[in-house]
Amino acid sequence: MAPELPPQASDPPPQASDPPPQASEWRPLNARITVVWRCTWFLAGVPVGVLLTVAVLVAAGPVGGSWFLTALVPVLVAAAVGGAGSVLWVPRRYAAWRYRFGPDALEIERGVIWRTISAVPYQRIQQVEIEHGPIQRRLGMVSLRAMTAAALSLASLPGISTTDAGDLRSWLLHRAGRDDGA
Amino acid sequence: MTGVSLAVPAHARRLHPLTPMRAAVQFARNGAVSFVLFLVAHPGSGIVLGTLALAAFGLRCLQLFRTRYTLDDVELTVWLGILNRTTRVVSPARVQRVEVTRKLWHRVAGLAVVRVELAGAALDPLRIELDALGVAEAERVRDALERGRRLGRETPPGKGDRADGPDATGDADEARTADRPVPEAAPEAPVLVRLGAGMLALGGLTGLPMLIVPPFVVSGAFQLRNLFQNVVDDATQSATRSLLDATLPVLAALGLVLVAAWLAAAAGMMVIRYHGFRLSLAGDDVLVRHGLLETRTTVIPLRRVHLVDEHAAFARRWFHLTAITVRTASGDGRGRTVPVARTATVAGLPALLLRRDDLPTTTQHHPSAARRRAFVRRLAGTVPAAAVGSLGLTVWTAGAADLAVVAGAGAIGAAVAWWWARAWFGRLGHALHDGVLLVTDGVVVSHRRHVPLVRAQSIAVTRTPFQRRVGLCTVRVHLAGNGQVSVPDVSAEQALRIVEALPGLGPIDQAHWHTRLAEVVSPRRAAPSRPPLTMARWRLLLRCRAR
Numbered sequence: 001m002a003p004e005l006p007p008q009a010s011d012p013p014p015q016a017s018d019p020p021p022q023a024s025e026w027r028p029l030n031a032r033i034t035v036v037w038r039c040t041w042f043l044a045g046v047p048v049g050v051l052l053t054v055a056v057l058v059a060a061g062p063v064g065g066s067w068f069l070t071a072l073v074p075v076l077v078a079a080a081v082g083g084a085g086s087v088l089w090v091p092r093r094y095a096a097w098r099y100r101f102g103p104d105a106l107e108i109e110r111g112v113i114w115r116t117i118s119a120v121p122y123q124r125i126q127q128v129e130i131e132h133g134p135i136q137r138r139l140g141m142v143s144l145r146a147m148t149a150a151a152l153s154l155a156s157l158p159g160i161s162t163t164d165a166g167d168l169r170s171w172l173l174h175r176a177g178r179d180d181g182a
Numbered sequence: 183m184t185g186v187s188l189a190v191p192a193h194a195r196r197l198h199p200l201t202p203m204r205a206a207v208q209f210a211r212n213g214a215v216s217f218v219l220f221l222v223a224h225p226g227s228g229i230v231l232g233t234l235a236l237a238a239f240g241l242r243c244l245q246l247f248r249t250r251y252t253l254d255d256v257e258l259t260v261w262l263g264i265l266n267r268t269t270r271v272v273s274p275a276r277v278q279r280v281e282v283t284r285k286l287w288h289r290v291a292g293l294a295v296v297r298v299e300l301a302g303a304a305l306d307p308l309r310i311e312l313d314a315l316g317v318a319e320a321e322r323v324r325d326a327l328e329r330g331r332r333l334g335r336e337t338p339p340g341k342g343d344r345a346d347g348p349d350a351t352g353d354a355d356e357a358r359t360a361d362r363p364v365p366e367a368a369p370e371a372p373v374l375v376r377l378g379a380g381m382l383a384l385g386g387l388t389g390l391p392m393l394i395v396p397p398f399v400v401s402g403a404f405q406l407r408n409l410f411q412n413v414v415d416d417a418t419q420s421a422t423r424s425l426l427d428a429t430l431p432v433l434a435a436l437g438l439v440l441v442a443a444w445l446a447a448a449a450g451m452m453v454i455r456y457h458g459f460r461l462s463l464a465g466d467d468v469l470v471r472h473g474l475l476e477t478r479t480t481v482i483p484l485r486r487v488h489l490v491d492e493h494a495a496f497a498r499r500w501f502h503l504t505a506i507t508v509r510t511a512s513g514d515g516r517g518r519t520v521p522v523a524r525t526a527t528v529a530g531l532p533a534l535l536l537r538r539d540d541l542p543t544t545t546q547h548h549p550s551a552a553r554r555r556a557f558v559r560r561l562a563g564t565v566p567a568a569a570v571g572s573l574g575l576t577v578w579t580a581g582a583a584d585l586a587v588v589a590g591a592g593a594i595g596a597a598v599a600w601w602w603a604r605a606w607f608g609r610l611g612h613a614l615h616d617g618v619l620l621v622t623d624g625v626v627v628s629h630r631r632h633v634p635l636v637r638a639q640s641i642a643v644t645r646t647p648f649q650r651r652v653g654l655c656t657v658r659v660h661l662a663g664n665g666q667v668s669v670p671d672v673s674a675e676q677a678l679r680i681v682e683a684l685p686g687l688g689p690i691d692q693a694h695w696h697t698r699l700a701e702v703v704s705p706r707r708a709a710p711s712r713p714p715l716t717m718a719r720w721r722l723l724l725r726c727r728a729r
């Protein structure tokens with residue numbers, strides 16, 4: 001049983017009259033998403049480092065009496081936080097992510113500590129959003145969010161290839177129901 | 183929907199001419215104190231301040247004057263703003279709730295406020311408030327919205343929600359092009375629930391706010407006793423002692439009066455807010471009317487209901503009372519649909535509100551691992567908190583830690599945690615019947631939540647590390663708006679049954695879900711559930727230890 005979609009760039013554009021989708025495989029995210037997550041960890045370390053530096057400055061003055069060493073603290077902290085996150089967290093997070101385009105619902109599995117499996121029926125989808133930050137743009141990726149009338153629905157797929165995103169959005173919207181169930 | 187005209191048509195209506203007066207009162211109320219204080223501090227600034235206040239009031243009046251609306255069977259259009267102009271178009275078929283409110287000022291001036299809520303009305307753009315219209319005009323708007331809603335509902339079969347039948351969709355353009363006759367308004371059915379002043383007063387006295395009275399009284403009594411003890415210890419003169427002896431009864435009486443006033447206020451507020459409460463069915467809508475000073479008429483379409491919650495604080499359970507809240511996707515959920523009623527009187531109301539013949543009454547019990555988890559969670563939270571709290575208290579008051587007090591507090595904490603966990607697990611349950619999920623939980627306030635799964639948006643099953651060790655999971659059913667209903671600590675099989683009951687979900691990858699949900703981190707801890715530790719089992723265990 002061949003998985004129908006997600007569409008590839010070479011696929012013809014989806015039609016409303018497409019046959020009902022067959023069960024597809026669970027698939028991991030694009031491996032390049034780990035680069036984005038690692039960058040996020042490094043960036044998250046910067047404010048921690050700055051706060052730590054300010055605290056040290058207030059409590060004991062410049063580190064070792066040198067402003068150069070003091071200025072190095074945020075860099076070192078960011079490197080430490082980013083390195084730890086990259087090594088300890090990102091691989092686990094990537095391994096925990098799976099998604100599947102089922103016949104009637106988008107199924108997503110994710111979470112390292114709190115593991116969640118969710119199912120969002122296509123007919124409840126109201127809107128599909130495509131987001132891409134600077135790092136994602138550089139890597140040719142986007143995040144695709146299928147939104148329902150529920151604010152708490154979990155239907156966000158990071159690391160979708162830019163070339164596939166448009167087709168995937170059309171595919172999802174063609175399967176979105178006329179009623180939002182609200 | 184046809185194109186929206188950005189220009190305001192000539193026949194667009196405005197708010198009532200008296201509305202600026204209401205704005206003036208609000209303006210004076212909000213700004214009077216600051217105005218006077220500033221004037222006292224800077225007496226020379228009166229002219230400047232007065233000019234600024236007048237300009238702000240004028241701007242507000244202009245804003246109200248610029249608010250215009252049109253309404254037909256297909257759409258309600260509202261134009262707002264002076265510089266930044268907004269046009270909001272609402273299809274009556276999408277309306278979740280219509281509310282007509284009249285505060286005392288409105289009643290004196292013959293005005294009413296119409297509030298129209300769409301799904302997600304917690305956000306401003308999804309809520310339209312026409313404040314204020316004449317009473318006749320407000321009723322005309324309400325009736326027109328209802329007529330438009332009924333017209334929009336007559337959608338041809340096969341174009342609606344697969345799960346919810348043909349009446350679930352509400353595209354206004356179809357209604358416009360269909361050119362069908364407007365269905366007649368359904369006559370209002372007899373009143374289903376009517377509440378008298380006695381019942382409302384009882385509801386006020388047994389509501390949740392009253393729970394803080396006993397701790398308040400006990401704490402106040404202890405504080406007074408300590409205060410007087412210290413003063414009496416220091417007082418050496420007999421005159422001081424006699425004065426204190428005379429003052430004590432007065433203070434005690436004052437405390438009693440305060441508590442009585444508190445209780446009277448609680449009962450009185452309930453009576454004033456819900457005076458003349460009537461709930462009736464009009465066709466496919468629920469009509470709720472109540473209020474003494476502020477009258478409120480709410481119309482809730484039954485087909486929009488996605489949660490019916492029967493809830494009762496423990497004091498109400500003693501009197502066999504309950505309250506019912508009906509939620510739609512508007513997500514606002516202000517107030518309760520039925521504030522209080524005899525449990526037996528409203529027993530059939532949830533089924534009626536959900537348009538079902540019957541609802542599940544008995545619930546499935548959760549695995550015994552859930553019971554153990556409940557005990558561990560409560561003990562882990564309560565005992566350290568009680569011990570640390572008492573340690574802090576003894577150090578603060580006596581200057582040194584009293585281990586006996588700390589140990590005693592820990593023991594009391596353990597006893598409370600034991601009772602709490604037992605009561606929590608006793609009330610925990612869920613059931614599935616006729617597409618309705620029933621979830622019961624709560625100790626201080628018990629809940630019976632009925633969710634028609636046909637209105638659920640999505641579903642998620644979550645497992646924390648602790649749950650994974652004992653083979654449990656939590657199911658979350660997401661509802662439109664901000665709502666969700668959780669079923670905590672169910673087994674993998676129970677979770678899958680709930681997931682599969684969600685209409686419109688189709689065949690999920692059961693093998694994968696089952697593997698993931700049944701995956702246990704530590705097989706040692708996932709041994710077949712042990713029997714609960716009853717007294718007989720305790721005796722048996724102790725006997726074995728003794729041998």
